[in-house]
Amino acid sequence: MAGPYFQVTAKTNAETVWKNVVLQAVFGYTIAYFTMKTNIVLFTPSLNPASGFITTLSDHEDVRVTTVATTEEMLRLVREESPALVVLEEGDDARKALGLVIDILSINAMVNTITITAMDPESWHEKSEGLGMLEPLPAPPSATDARKLLATLGRLGVFT
Amino acid sequence: MIIGIPSTQPGGLDARFGAHFGHCDLYTLVEAENGEIKEVRTLPNVPHQQGGCLAPVQHLADNGVDVLLAGGMGMRPLMGFNQKGIDVYFAANAPTVGVAVRAFLAGNLQKFTQDLTCGGGGQPIAG
Structure with missing residues (x-):
């Protein structure tokens, strides 16, 4: 009687092991996908999602782009996902954009920030001094600007 | 407690105080x-570019400062230092590392707060 009992047990164990292997592979891949990609958050309501800037960022194999529509959503992502970079639009109020940067840094100063602005880089740097922002992007940013930004992130050691 | 002090070469208590914490010769x-004071040693700085000012923060945190x-x-x-649990004290006028450390240990240095930071809408104090 002992023989069949062990056979059944062995079969059950084999099935369980096989199912676990499949599940672990699926979950492992999912977890790896979300943890190994560098998360870039775009809070850029006026940018066309099909623009060369956004598609160039999205097409990078190590980047996951998340687009948000509200300040609350952007700050929630900063709090919960610690993105590598948040891209903001200056819009018509530079102080508001700088205020958002301070809000981001108050949550997590390790998060890099960059602003899309019509201002020349030197004037913007003067305005944003001390906030440790990346060199600003022109309005509207192009695919070339996206490639330069990716190169800068690479130099900062953002991609692992 | 480990105290980190931006320094000029060659570092140590007699070295000149480094004016900019991120671009100093060494710590x-x-x-x-x-x-x-129980022990004194030096730590090389890490290079960084514009926007990468958190590299020295992480470097000092990793070294137990x-x-x-x-x-x-x-x-x-x-903000980065504070979020990493590192307190920052203002020692701009100290001529040497040793003077700064002794002033800190005697409780004579002011804690660095946001209103003392460079730029960001406030008045810069130092580079």
């Missing part, structure tokens, strides 16, 4: 206990 690390004495810094690195 002097002073281990202190009960208000007394509890307190940083600094002459000036921006809001972002100050």
Whole structure:
């Protein structure tokens, strides 16, 4: 009687092991996908999602782009996902954009920030001094600007 | 407690205080206990570019620094240090590392707060 009992047990164990292997592979891949990609958050309501800037960022194999529509959503992502970079639009109020940067840094100063602005880089740097922002992007940013930004992130050691 | 001090070459208590914490030659690390200096060693700085001012913050945190004495810094690195549990004290006028450390151990240095940071809408104190 002992023989069949062990056979059944062995079969059950084999099935369980096989199912676990499949599940672990699926979950492992999912977890790896979300943890190994560098998360870039775009809070850029006026940018066309099909623009060369956004598609160039999205097409990078190590980047996951998340687009948000509200300040609350952007700050929630900063709090919960610690993105590598948040891209903001200056819009018509530079102080508001700088205020958002301070809000981001108050949550997590390790998060890099960059602003899309019509201002020349030197004037913007003067305005944003001390906030440790990346060199600003022109309005509207192009695919070339996206490639330069990716190169800068690479130099900062953002991609692992 | 490990105290980090931006320094000029070659570092150590007699070295000149580094004016900019992120671009200093190196750091002097002073281990202190009960208000007394127990050990002094140096730590090389890490290179960084514009927007990468959190690299030295991470570097000092990774090396166990509890307190940083600094002459000036921006809001972002100050927030970064505080979020890493590193207290920053203002020691801009100290001529040497040793003077800064002794002033800190004697309780004579002011804690660095956001209103003392460079730029970011406030008045800069130092580079």
